[in-house]
Amino acid sequence: MTILNITYQGQSADYDLAMDYATSDGDIRRIAVEVVRSGGARGLHVPNLPTDAFTSYVVDRLRGPDGAQRIYLRPKVPFGA
Amino acid sequence: MRIVFCGVGALGSHALMLCRNLEAELRVIDFDRVESKNLAAQWYVKQSVGKHKAEAVRLQLANFYGVKAEGIAVRLAATNAAQLLAGCELAVDCFDNADSRIVLAEAARAGGVPLVHGALAGDGTFGLVRWDDRFVPDREDQPGQPTCEGGQHLPIIGMTAATLARAIADFVGSGLQRDYAVSLSGVAQT
Numbered sequence: 001m002t003i004l005n006i007t008y009q010g011q012s013a014d015y016d017l018a019m020d021y022a023t024s025d026g027d028i029r030r031i032a033v034e035v036v037r038s039g040g041a042r043g044l045h046v047p048n049l050p051t052d053a054f055t056s057y058v059v060d061r062l063r064g065p066d067g068a069q070r071i072y073l074r075p076k077v078p079f080g081a
Numbered sequence: 082m083r084i085v086f087c088g089v090g091a092l093g094s095h096a097l098m099l100c101r102n103l104e105a106e107l108r109v110i111d112f113d114r115v116e117s118k119n120l121a122a123q124w125y126v127k128q129s130v131g132k133h134k135a136e137a138v139r140l141q142l143a144n145f146y147g148v149k150a151e152g153i154a155v156r157l158a159a160t161n162a163a164q165l166l167a168g169c170e171l172a173v174d175c176f177d178n179a180d181s182r183i184v185l186a187e188a189a190r191a192g193g194v195p196l197v198h199g200a201l202a203g204d205g206t207f208g209l210v211r212w213d214d215r216f217v218p219d220r221e222d223q224p225g226q227p228t229c230e231g232g233q234h235l236p237i238i239g240m241t242a243a244t245l246a247r248a249i250a251d252f253v254g255s256g257l258q259r260d261y262a263v264s265l266s267g268v269a270q271t
Contacts, residue, residue, distance in 0.1 A: 007206075010265030043266070078177070080092045080176050
């Protein structure tokens, strides 16, 4: 089991992803669209989410502080200033 | 401990201000000057307009809080990075572009200086605080992409700056290197 964390429009939520940790970035983005449309990630429900909502998003694969494998789908963060 | 802040725009200036009570010497590197439009989203005051940001934050720390800092108004580059990091035991990256972040990271790794990055999404919804071993700089979708000239993203700037300042304090106090994701719904350790 891998935890997928999705951040969209300032809201962030976890989803238990019943897929392999090595699932491709493209598949992660496609799955995330369906998860958010369906309300599968608690607190993050956007029924009309555009198909390309996560096209420019970054997929990070990190081991979380609890040791679990986590995948983070997040906006790019190019700025500091 | 000497800490060098690289880039004191929106995120860096606020994080620096929140680190003013640390038992540390503060060095600031930024070649840019304060413009009036910066007052909306960066920790500068009207009297700072026209000054180099490095000098302006040095003056504000001294005049408002009696805190000494060193301001260096140069552009960090591969040719001077090692010199600018010399004597520092922590580097803080708040640059606004991937190329500068890469130059800083390479110099920090070469010099054995721990490096923590602070980074913001352009739409004001998300921020990251991440130590160098897990950080990959993101590039803008297009050059000159608008960020926060009007100050509309000040809440996420403040949240991310506070989280970055806490990460710095934890490192100064106990050597901890914790990563965080910052969204409008909260801060999560990652």
